[in-house]
Amino acid sequence: MSKSFLSVLSGSFSTPADDNPTVAMMEAAYAAAGLDARYVNCDVASADLADAIIGARAMGWVGFNCSMPHKVAVIDHLDGLGESAELIGAVNCVVARDGGLIGENTDGRGFVEALRELRHPGGTHVVVLGAGGAGRAIAIEMALAGAGHITIVNRSVGRAESLATLVAERTDAEADFRPWTSAYAVPASADVVVNATSVGLGDAEALIDIDLDSLRPDLLVADVIPNPPHTAYLRAAAQRGAQTLDGLGMLVAQGAVAIELWHGVSPNRDVMRARLSEVLGLETTN
Ligand code: NDP
DSSP, X not given: OOOOOOOEEXXXXXXXXXXXTHHHHHHHHHHHHTOOEEEEEEEOOGGGHHXXXXXXXXXXXXXXXXXXXXXXXXXXXXXXXXXXXXXHTOOSEEXXXXXXXXXXXXXXXXXXXXHHTTOOOTTOEEEXXXXXXXXXXXXXXXXXXXXXXXXXXXXXXXXXXXXXXXXXXHSSSEEEEEEOOSOBOOOTTOSEEEEOSSTTTTOTTOOOSBOGGGOOTTSEEEEOOOSSSSOHHHHHHHHTTOEEEOHHHHHHHHHHHHHHHHHSOOXXXXXXXXXXXXXXXXXXXX
């Protein structure tokens, strides 16, 4: 059989895009899986999003990730939404399927996949700190994965309330919310607590406003911050004997889920994490 010189195309649309390291881990995964596929990191301004999507359709891309500021705007250009993307109201992964483009959200799925290696989500009480895009994705996916109760804690109480209402009305999980006005004490009933705020991004010493003594040894303490992954909050939790899950694992897992959706292949997560750690200048940890 003659060799094909036509690679399968995928990529990312965002702006700014130059500081997004995802391309390195995705292409490492493709190489390790022996896939003749490319992942192209594209800087796409909001005004050009429609044209970029028309281009991806014309070139037969298998799909693309959407990062800021396109996660909501992209929805108007798609042919349908997966269940969790519809609930979350945001798309970070578009998949070419049955002749159309379907919007999925792999952020929360990545979190759940990374969490499953440490704990079964079924029946858990999950405290989500933050109610932005990451908080919404995690709350909805944990509820869909069988969590029993979701507590949303956020400074802007309106966002916390609307997310708790969404979880309670559209999933089988119970939900409540708390305004975040002072050092938050994790309740004794909680099994998992996740920082889904942006506090800690690019600052290893920044610490969310939390009662550190409420981080018990039996809790799973998670963070969405991928860089630096060993945040002040996770370090404090580990010092108190709690199990920890960092945001690098979530970032790797959401990329791995995208590869499964686009190519039907399960990539090597260790290869992805090692490459990501390398380009971010981090120690390689699993
Ligand atoms: P948003 O801007 O949508 O939401 C930010 C959230 O952080 C809001 O809930 C906001 O509260 C809260 N917040 C910001 N500053 C503070 C503070 N000082 N104290 C308490 N709460 C605060 O951002 P995203 O949800 O999209 O992203 C959040 C983080 O998640 C980012 O750092 C991003 O890098 C990370 N992320 C990681 C992923 C991964 O794969 N590891 C995937 C997606 C995101 P309020 O509503 O009151 O303003």
